Amino acid sequence: QKEVEQNSGPLSVPEGAIASLNCTYSDRGSQSFFWYRQYSGKSPELIMFIYSNGDKEDGRFTAQLNKASQYVSLLIRDSQPSDSATYLCAAGGAAGNKLTFGGGTRVLVKP
Amino acid sequence: DGGITQSPKYLFRKEGQNVTLSCEQNLNHDAMYWYRQDPGQGLRLIYYSQIVNDFQKGDIAEGYSVSREKKESFPLTVTSAQKNPTAFYLCASSARDSLYEQYFGPGTRLTVT
Numbered sequence: 001q002k003e004v005e006q007n008s009g010p011l012s013v014p015e016g017a018i019a020s021l022n023c024t025y026s027d028r029g030s031q032s033f034f035w036y037r038q039y040s041g042k043s044p045e046l047i048m049f050i051y052s053n054g055d056k057e058d059g060r061f062t063a064q065l066n067k068a069s070q071y072v073s074l075l076i077r078d079s080q081p082s083d084s085a086t087y088l089c090a091a092g093g094a095a096g097n098k099l100t101f102g103g104g105t106r107v108l109v110k111p
Numbered sequence: 112d113g114g115i116t117q118s119p120k121y122l123f124r125k126e127g128q129n130v131t132l133s134c135e136q137n138l139n140h141d142a143m144y145w146y147r148q149d150p151g152q153g154l155r156l157i158y159y160s161q162i163v164n165d166f167q168k169g170d171i172a173e174g175y176s177v178s179r180e181k182k183e184s185f186p187l188t189v190t191s192a193q194k195n196p197t198a199f200y201l202c203a204s205s206a207r208d209s210l211y212e213q214y215f216g217p218g219t220r221l222t223v224t
Contacts, residue, residue, distance in 0.1 A: 008151075032211045043201055043215040044154070088153060092211030097161075098169065099211050101153040 003027055004091050006102035013109050019076040021105050023089030026070065031093030033065055033072045038086045038104065048074060079109045114138065115216035117202050122221045132187045132219045134202035141207040143185035147171065148199040160185055189221065196223045
C-alpha cells in the first residue's frame with residue numbers, strides 16, 4: 001500500500017477556474033507536507049509547504065492540512081494554461097527521516 | 112547563482128557498464144539525496160546523506176553506490192547490477208534545520224540499451 005496517495009488524473013480545468021488537488025497519507029507520524037509542480041521532462045519545483053492544520057495561502061495557491069483525517073489538499077485559483085503540469089504531494093517526518101512522495105496528479109488547464 | 116547542478120542532462124550507456132552521475136550544490140546544504148523517477152510514477156529514494164563521509168540507503172539502493180567526500184558533491188554510480196537502470200535521476204538537497212524542504216536539480220535522463 002502506497003503511503004501517500006494521489007489521484008493520477010488528468011484533472012481537466014477551464015482557464016480561470018479553481019483546480020482542487022487531493023492527497024492522503026497513511027503514516028500519522030508525518031509532520032510536514034509539501035507540494036511540488038513538475039512540468040513534463042523537468043525536475044520537481046517546490047511550490048508550497050504546510051506543517052499546521054488549516055490553510056496556508058501563497059499567491060494563487062492555497063494548501064490545506066487536516067491531520068485528523070490525514071488529508072492534504074492544494075487549491076489553484078484562477079488557473080492558467082501555464083499551471084498545466086503534474087503536482088506531487090510529499091510527506092515528511094515519519095520514521096526514516098525521509099520524504100515520501102505520491103504518484104502525482106496531472107492537471108490540464110484548457111483555454 | 113545558488114543552486115543544484117546535475118550533469119550530464121542525457122546519458123546513454125550499454126548494458127553491463129557502470130556509469131556515474133554528477134550532483135553538485137552551492138547552497139551550503141548539509142543533506143543531499145538521490146531519487147529515481149520512472150514514467151508516470153512518483154519519486155523513489157535511492158540514497159541520502161546528511162553529513163560528509165556518511166550516507167544511508169533509501170528504498171531502492173540495490174545496484175547503486177554513492178560517496179560524500181565533500182559537502183558540495185554527492186555522485187551516484189549506477190552499477191551493472193542494477194536490473195532496470197533506464198530512468199530519470201534526480202538529485203536534491205536540504206538544509207540541516209529543514210531536512211524535508213528539499214530542492215531539486217534539473218535531473219539526468221539515463222538510457223541503457
